[in-house]
Amino acid sequence: MEQYADFAYYYDKLTYDVEYEKIADFVKKIFDKYANGKVSLVCDLACGTGTVCNFLADSGFDMIGVDFSPSMLNIAMEKRGERNILYLNQDIADFELYGTVDAFLCLLDSVNHLDCEDDFERMFNYANNYLNPEGLFIFDVNSPYKFEHILSDNVFTYDSDDIYYVWENDFDKDEGICTFYLTFFVNENGLYRRFDEQHTERVYTDEKIRKTAEKNGFEIVGMFGGNYDFKSPECDEERIFYAAKKIKNVKMEK
Template identity: 40%
Template sequence: MASYESFARVYDEFMDEVPYEDWSNYIQLLIDEYNIKPKLVLDLGCGTGNITELLSQKGYDMIGIDNSEEMLMIAKEKARDKKLEILYLNQDMREFELYGTVDLVISICDSINYILEEEELLEVFKLVNNYLDPGGLFIFDMNTEFKYKNILGENTFASNNEKCSYIWDNYYDEEEQINEYNLTLFVEEENNLYRKYEEEHYQKAYSIDTIRNLIENAGLEFINAYDAFTMESPKDNSERVYIIAKEKTK
């Protein structure tokens, strides 16, 4: 899985147009829709903690897990500055460990797409099932194959500001259903000099049917799938979907 080692330094700079508050409100809408009252929430693939913080401010006790130590350092600094008590753990979601169970697990901003093998994704779902309280929910989002094929694949994106710039090349392999991101960063350091960093990241497209089978094989109950930020079923041109699963075995 990608660690965003260089990108961690400028991640929030380039993600400043993401409406995180709207995203957290949508998670709250889903929580209310399924009538659960979570107290302790686990955020898998929390990155620099943008969603984690917003849910903490809504009154939830939050645990954030990410495999990038650099991302978590930034998340911890932001939490300290805002006086938020959030437990951040540097772990891989494919083998994470907790001291106890949680009421709700979330994974937002296509973290699930970084799991490239179905067998490994099944392990993630099994761990989620293991650490969910009876009747607890699992809410996560995914980029769709439509997005990789028609929006990202074979396209180049670029951004520039006073502190940093990036060039983001995409290549989608339809047979493997994997999108390769080649990221070139230019980050300002001392004396108006810029250092160049290069990173490669990979994400896999999963069909909803595949996700349903993996969820059920993990012992969870597949509840629903939504076109992102709506309460409608996914469409052929949905770019992001949300999946709702539930713990049912304990």
């Protein structure tokens, strides 16, 4: 079942409460703190509909957006306007750039969508290959606490005049995999059209993240809670940000 196909065209409406501008501002603060502000060219992995790309482009950064979903990128290109943003339809675990960049981003738990641990390793490996020396890789994850206590096996619903959806979770704690079953009913000229999507996310522990980063030439230089500041995560934190710095080159795996 294709992910982020029909869903892409309603994604922005359904993520109205995501604080994109605060996220972009926090990313800039991380650049200032760990790269002395020496960041110009940024690649946003799993860029989605391009909202963070737009905010950072408006702040003067040269932006590249990578996403596996053509539908999401169609929306991103419509929203781009006159901004000079390059969008590439590629997998974040198997991508190719035209050169190196100063920083990578992978936000809004996109890392967790890599439900295969080999893909998780490959993403770090590819990021190292296309990152300038001492470049930054900034990403966030849904915490183990969130999977176990918030997402778990719960059901969520959303109801508006145009869209009704049911989001049902199935969390396999032993495997560390949460499957999301999404059913949408969308108002089209007074009639409701149904479509379904199925997504999966994997739990990535702090230990796994640090080992994978180190193996692929990175040092974790910062780990923060989800309030867009530099405070360490609380035990019940739902989202955790990481800042990793490239400290050496590693062999690119194919």
